[in-house]
Amino acid sequence: MPILARYALEFFSHSADQTRRVGVRLGSLLQKGMVVCLEGDLGAGKTTLTDGIAQGFGSPDRVSSPTYVILNEYRHPNGSQVLHADAYRLPGNNPFDMEMLDLDHKLENGILVVEWAERLKNYLPKEHMWVNLNYLGVDQRHLIFTPRGKAYEAVAKKLQQSLFGA
Numbered sequence: 001m002p003i004l005a006r007y008a009l010e011f012f013s014h015s016a017d018q019t020r021r022v023g024v025r026l027g028s029l030l031q032k033g034m035v036v037c038l039e040g041d042l043g044a045g046k047t048t049l050t051d052g053i054a055q056g057f058g059s060p061d062r063v064s065s066p067t068y069v070i071l072n073e074y075r076h077p078n079g080s081q082v083l084h085a086d087a088y089r090l091p092g093n094n095p096f097d098m099e100m101l102d103l104d105h106k107l108e109n110g111i112l113v114v115e116w117a118e119r120l121k122n123y124l125p126k127e128h129m130w131v132n133l134n135y136l137g138v139d140q141r142h143l144i145f146t147p148r149g150k151a152y153e154a155v156a157k158k159l160q161q162s163l164f165g166a
C-alpha cells in the first residue's frame with residue numbers, strides 16, 4: 001500500500017496567502033462540471049483554499065464561508081459560476097434532499113467546491129478532486145490532493161507541474 005494514492009499530491013503551506021495561491025493554481029485548471037471536495041478540521045483553511053479556487057476559475061468575487069446556508073452561488077459576468085457548499089450544519093440523521101439544490105443542472109455552467117465533503121459523500125459525484133487539509137501549526141498546513149477519475153488525474157499532473165515545475 002503506497003503512502004499516497006497514485007497521482008496524489010502533497011503540499012506544505014506556510015501561510016493563508018500561500019494556500020489561497022495554491023487554490024488559484026488549481027482553479028485555473030478546472031473545467032466546467034468539475035467538483036472539489038474539501039475535508040479538514042475547523043480553521044484548516046477550506047474557505048481560504050476555496051477563495052483561491054474561485055479566483056483561479058475566473059470569479060471576480062471573494063468567497064466567504066456559507067456557514068448558515070448550504071450553498072452559495074457566485075455568478076460570473078460571462079455566465080459561468082462557482083458553487084460553494086458547506087455541509088458543516090447539515091443535520092446528521094435527516095436525509096437531506098440534495099436534488100433540491102439542482103446541482104447537476106448548475107454544474108453544467110461551473111464548478112462546485114464542497115467544505116466538509118465527507119458529510120455529503122453519498123451525494124457527490126464519484127469522480128472529483130479530494131483535498132485533505134491538516135493543521136500543523138499556527139500558519140502551517142499540510143494539503144493532500146487526491147484525484148478520483150482520469151480527468152482529475154490530468155488536473156493533478158498539471159497542478160504538480162504548476163506548483164513544483166516537475
Ligand SMILES: Nc1ncnc2c1ncn2[C@@H]1O[C@H](COP(=O)(O)OP(=O)(O)OP(=O)(O)O)[C@@H](O)[C@H]1O
Nearest residue numbers: 013014015016019042043044045046047048139141
Ligand atoms: N497556511 C495556512 N493556510 C490556510 N489558512 C491559514 C494558514 N495559516 C493560517 N491560516 C488561518 O487559518 C484560518 C483558516 O480559516 P478558513 O475559514 O479558511 O478555514 P476553514 O477550514 O474554512 O474553517 P471552517 O471549518 O470554520 O469553515 C484563517 O484565519 C487563516 O488566516
Ligand SMILES: [Mg+2]
Nearest residue numbers: 046047065115
Ligand atoms: Mg470554511
